[in-house]
Amino acid sequence: MKKVIKDKDIKIKKDLMRSLEGIFIDTSKSPIKKDSSQILNELRYGKCSC
Amino acid sequence: MVSVHAKNFIVEDSSFVIGIIDKNDFFHSKAIGILLKLSEFNSNLIILIPQIVIYETVITLVRKGINKDRVEESIKKLLFLDNIRCIDVTESSLFRFCKNIKNNSGFHLLKTSDFLIASIAKDFSAKIITFDLQMRNSIKSSYGDIFCCDTIKDIPDETNDLLKSLN
Numbered sequence: 001m002k003k004v005i006k007d008k009d010i011k012i013k014k015d016l017m018r019s020l021e022g023i024f025i026d027t028s029k030s031p032i033k034k035d036s037s038q039i040l041n042e043l044r045y046g047k048c049s050c
Numbered sequence: 051m052v053s054v055h056a057k058n059f060i061v062e063d064s065s066f067v068i069g070i071i072d073k074n075d076f077f078h079s080k081a082i083g084i085l086l087k088l089s090e091f092n093s094n095l096i097i098l099i100p101q102i103v104i105y106e107t108v109i110t111l112v113r114k115g116i117n118k119d120r121v122e123e124s125i126k127k128l129l130f131l132d133n134i135r136c137i138d139v140t141e142s143s144l145f146r147f148c149k150n151i152k153n154n155s156g157f158h159l160l161k162t163s164d165f166l167i168a169s170i171a172k173d174f175s176a177k178i179i180t181f182d183l184q185m186r187n188s189i190k191s192s193y194g195d196i197f198c199c200d201t202i203k204d205i206p207d208e209t210n211d212l213l214k215s216l217n
Contacts, residue, residue, distance in 0.1 A: 012092070023070065025071055025072055025120060027116060036068045037068065037182075040065055040182070043106060
């Protein structure tokens with residue numbers, strides 16, 4: 001019973017990872033060198049809060 | 051429409067959504083790890099993404115130099131995932147949220163985005179997950195169910211506290 005649940009969990013995670021692939025954006029080639037988190041902080045607080 | 055049968059509701063902050071989408075963001079692997087952990091709850095857990103979080107995510111990624119259409123495509127796919135819902139602020143919810151504004155509640159001291167996110171979370175008795183320590187500290191005194199999911203400055207990673215609090 002436990003193994004069936006574990007196998008089901010693994011399948012759910014694999015399906016989720018497959019769905020997430022199309023969601024990810026590779027920002028490594030962006031000319032903006034700031035981290036997205038830094039940009040969000042600037043948007044929210046006017047300056048980097050890190 | 052959000053299922054009322056779920057036992058747990060999570061509100062994702064923009065820092066978390068950006069962490070999921072941006073493969074190169076500092077918090078990316080942490081965000082994905084948490085999302086996978088949350089998926090174990092299946093239909094017992096609904097993730098809510100407020101409209102303002104969508105706006106902040108789009109603006110941040112466009113400022114990062116990413117094409118707007120690509121960002122929108124990514125967000126649409128995210129919202130199509132099972133158990134993830136976008137939350138609109140409607141006229142009726144807005145007036146309900148305004149009831150949170152009392153002098154001693156702390157809600158009146160919040161920035162607009164923090165106020166909306168905290169109010170939506172309060173409406174659903176949801177836990178807020180974020181990587182924004184400043185936001186976590188601002189909201190914490192008025193709405194305690196907010197968790198900073200990485201060790202930032204002097205605040206330890208609260209992911210385990212979050213997971214333990216879920217049914």
